Amino acid sequence: MTRLVLALGLVFLWAPVALLAGFAFSDARQPFLWGGFSLRWFQALARNERLLEAAFLSLSVAAGAATLAVLAGGVLGWVLARQGRFAGRPLFGALAAAPLVLPEVVTGLSLLLLFVVLEQFTGWPQGRGVATVLLAHASLGAAYVGVLVQARLAALGRVLEDAAADLGASPLAIFRTVTLPLILPSLAGGWGLAFLLSLDDVVLASFTGGPGATTLPVLLFSQLRMGPTPEANALAFILLAVAVPLGGLFCWWRGGK
Template structure:
């Protein structure tokens, strides 16, 4: 179902994209505003970037958030890949319905509920076994892994379903052991999905405010917690500068992920065409 797109649809598309992008563009433009009052234009300037770079609080928050995001993405990708593999390739197993439910629920669960329940869980655990002694880095990371792995599992499931099993079956017919099939067929073909899953988990963790606010402790201020505490009181030009840097950083990450995914798709398309012509 493609070709002819009516005038109305084109209009809606244009308006929709403008709606999505104009606020972001304005946010970026105002970060270069000299004026202390964000919406009052006082000429081009990079003074707020200087203010930002000279703030030790911001650097500390960036460091903490990047560390959490990195560890979260790595663990969430491993757990999410296993979960996706189990859901797509293992057929029926005991507890599959519960497992599938727990994999979908974090995607739609209101963050306040997840946050509150994890906080109370950590506190009860401390009462019970004396761990975790302090809330902060560890508790935030565990909380992030728990919801990120669900997103990774979605990507992995979609990729595994799209891949089909024919190549694996062919390899097994030709005598390859399960581990060989896994390492030389399944994993390399799954790699782009794993990479985009990793990047998504990384971005989700960098982005999370609500759950981190619940499970953090004194002294552990992540970047979103810092931003939120500042913008609650109104607009701040240094936050516009910070936002611009974050937007550019994330856009580069996503562009890399998109490029890798597209390249893989194209390569597989070429392979299919060659196979169809009998070149292989």
């Protein structure tokens, strides 16, 4: 019974995705009509400069936002796990977790309004663009990194750090030789998560991005509102073709442990 539901669930999850990937090879101009085998939409995709530009922008924003998120989120997680009680700690904790639970439209609107008001008073940021999208994504990503780092530090306890301190290591040396290596897996995982969150986001990027900062999901969304395109099918196939070997590699790596 549960295996039947698992099978049906897999059909439900795969049906729309398999449809995209399959019809990526159809010659027809209509995106979901079979017109014989052809690779023309992959060629069209390779020549679609607007889409390639958006994809490159998305990858850069995602990499930048994830890096900033790891730096900020690492500090957030460390403060939450290691600073004990301090004045304003409940507020600090609530603000650190807020991006995880706020609906995207609320986060997007609130960050955009902040940028507008900030510009009015300080002259920065001048309009909205890549920098504001990057900050918005970093703010969301940092919350996820913070949770991961906090959980990791809490699970590890203070024993190793205390031992290093007893042996005379300075706080900076403790951080560099004990804490950092221990939380490195969380930072790496958090970087990946923040990268994927940024790469998949429509709402924050729509609010905080300007006309010069159209990320790939924003472009795909605006195109899809006009109707699906065969080039999007080709893109879906490529994404799957990249994810399958990566997923396989990950399974094999995890299986080896």
